[in-house]
Amino acid sequence: MKYLWFAVLLATLQVAYLQDVPPFSEECRDDMYPPKPETKVPTYVVNLDLDPKDRWSKLVVDKQADLKYMLKVIKNLTSSVFDGKLFAFVDKYFKDIVAGLPAPYGDEIVGMATATGLPLGEVVLYNVFYELFTMCTSIIGEDSNGKLYHARNLDFGLLLGWDSRNNTWWLTEALRPLVVNVDYQRGGKTVYQAVHFAGYIGVLTGIKPNVFTVSMNERFNIDGGYIGFIEWVLGERDAKWIGFITRDALETSESYSGALDLLTQSKVLAPAYFILGGNQTGEAVVITRDREKTDDVWHMKDTGHPFFILETNYDHWKAPLFIDDRRTPATKCMNKLTQENIGIPGIFNVLSTKPMLNKLTAYTALMQVNSGHLETYLRYCPDPCWPF
Numbered sequence: 001m002k003y004l005w006f007a008v009l010l011a012t013l014q015v016a017y018l019q020d021v022p023p024f025s026e027e028c029r030d031d032m033y034p035p036k037p038e039t040k041v042p043t044y045v046v047n048l049d050l051d052p053k054d055r056w057s058k059l060v061v062d063k064q065a066d067l068k069y070m071l072k073v074i075k076n077l078t079s080s081v082f083d084g085k086l087f088a089f090v091d092k093y094f095k096d097i098v099a100g101l102p103a104p105y106g107d108e109i110v111g112m113a114t115a116t117g118l119p120l121g122e123v124v125l126y127n128v129f130y131e132l133f134t135m136c137t138s139i140i141g142e143d144s145n146g147k148l149y150h151a152r153n154l155d156f157g158l159l160l161g162w163d164s165r166n167n168t169w170w171l172t173e174a175l176r177p178l179v180v181n182v183d184y185q186r187g188g189k190t191v192y193q194a195v196h197f198a199g200y201i202g203v204l205t206g207i208k209p210n211v212f213t214v215s216m217n218e219r220f221n222i223d224g225g226y227i228g229f230i231e232w233v234l235g236e237r238d239a240k241w242i243g244f245i246t247r248d249a250l251e252t253s254e255s256y257s258g259a260l261d262l263l264t265q266s267k268v269l270a271p272a273y274f275i276l277g278g279n280q281t282g283e284a285v286v287i288t289r290d291r292e293k294t295d296d297v298w299h300m301k302d303t304g305h306p307f308f309i310l311e312t313n314y315d316h317w318k319a320p321l322f323i324d325d326r327r328t329p330a331t332k333c334m335n336k337l338t339q340e341n342i343g344i345p346g347i348f349n350v351l352s353t354k355p356m357l358n359k360l361t362a363y364t365a366l367m368q369v370n371s372g373h374l375e376t377y378l379r380y381c382p383d384p385c386w387p388f
Contacts, residue, residue: 028333032352033345039377041195041363043181048191052104053111056201060112063178063198070174070199071122074129077161077170087122094121094128100237105244108201116199126199127243128229135388136204136217137326137356138275140300141308141334143342146281150213150367151347152205153379154195155360158388167383172360176378179363184250192250193374195365202243203250205365209372210279212256214263215365216246217273217311221290225270228291232269239267239291246274256283263287264294273311279369286311305331307339324388326356344368344375352379355386 044059060067078086098106098120109127113120135155142148161170178198184191194206207213228239240248245266253259256278263274264287274287284300286309298316300309312327314320320327333350344366351357351364361379 026354028329028336029349029353031349033348035348035377039379041179041181041376041378043183045183045185048184048186051111052107053114056108056112057115059180059182059198060116063180064116066174066177067116067118067126067199070171070178071118071126073161073170073174074125090125091119091121094124095119097124097233100232101241102244105201105241112199112201123199127201135313135360136215137310137312137330137351138215138217138273139308139310139330139334139347139350140213140275140277140284141337141342141347142281142284142300142339143307144339148213148277148279148281148284148369149342149344149347150207150215150275150277150284150369151344151351152215152217152275152365153351153356153361154204154363154365155358155388156362157360162387167359167385169359169387172362175362179376179378181374181376190372193372194247194250195363195374195376197362200243201247202241203247204243205367205376206246206250207367207369207372207374208250208253208259210370211254212249212259212279212283213277213367213369214246214249214259215275216242217275218313219271219273219288219290219315220313221271223271223291228269239269241269242272256280260285260287260297263289264297267292273313275309275311277367277369284309286316288315305335307342308334310334329353330356344373354381355388357381357385359385359387 046055075087098109109123113123135158136152138152140148140150156175157169157172163170175197180196180198182194182196190209192206192208194203205215232239245268249259249262253262259276268289268291271290277284282301286298287294288296303309310330330350333353337346337350348366357379359381361381363376364379365376367374
């Protein structure tokens with residue numbers, strides 16, 4: 001853990017040297033919604049009645065050029081690893097991982113590789129990345145009528161290539177064109193919806209209409225996802241992949257309590273925070289997970305601000321890292337918003353305030369469980385803007 005943050009500090013100093021460093025926060029925004037229409041992401045249908053190998057074909061073929069460019073960026077960023085032979089290793093050995101994945105995920109990955117012509121090992125690597133490198137801000141707010149709204153910024157790409165000419169992260173820029181909403185249907189009817197990077201089959205943000213909403217934030221821990229992944233490769237297959245367990249919850253859980261049980265009781269591949277909202281007043285929790293067990297379940301009523309709960313990437317009972325404190329300004333802006341103004345526009349404005357909005361932010365997703373509403377927008381943080 002200390003080595004990770006030493007690397008983060010070095011990256012921060014480099015960025016600070018190359019651009020004017022903005023304040024850690026700005027005045028809470030109240031003018032950002034609605035965003036520009038061209039930033040709204042498209043929606044694709046994934047038909048669960050199809051063979052798993054065929055479900056994603058249209059989406060990944062449509063996004064094939066963007067997928068290939070994103071993988072090229074990863075190759076460039078990792079060219080020094082194993083003397084430039086990382087992807088040769090990936091292409092040779094990662095394809096064997098697919099056979100051990102639970103249904104239907106292995107077949108879905110095989111189908112995407114077949115449809116795009118991408119090496120199977122590289123598609124597997126792409127799906128592993130999200131177990132290891134995601135930073136986020138998630139908020140659930142309750143309005144005066146007891147209606148719950150769940151929103152999140154997905155920040156991705158930390159330490160993965162800073163472009164000093166444009167003040168951007170290489171990987172974040174490559175990922176934005178891949179963001180889509182997916183409407184999972186069975187029998188022509190919506191079962192659940194999720195936000196995806198095309199080519200990634202796990203779920204980091206999702207809604208089961210009139211049942212629950214869920215998002216996942218990374219938890220920094222020395223016993224991290226890379227250890228869980230190595231153990232899994234070596235044959236310990238009792239842990240669930242983070243993106244898969246979230247999707248499993250949306251697929252199989254028919255209630256908020258059922259999703260809560262699944263997310264708290266299962267062994268997982270990586271430490272994480274699950275932010276879970278129900279369809280009744282007060283149903284909102286942050287589940288703090290290590291790989292083996294649940295460390296904490298934090299209910300909205302226990303937060304000290306009973307109309308909202310929020311999570312970034314730090315245990316709520318500990319202070320966040322001083323160079324990455326999104327919690328304090330987010331809490332300030334939610335309190336300033338007040339319960340009377342909780343809704344999609346208000347929470348979007350909170351997540352549009354720096355540093356909740358930063359150079360890593362790929363998208364903002366907004367969900368309302370009772371109506372089954374999901375809208376997602378690509379995000380760009382104009383200079384001056386904090387790198388994460």
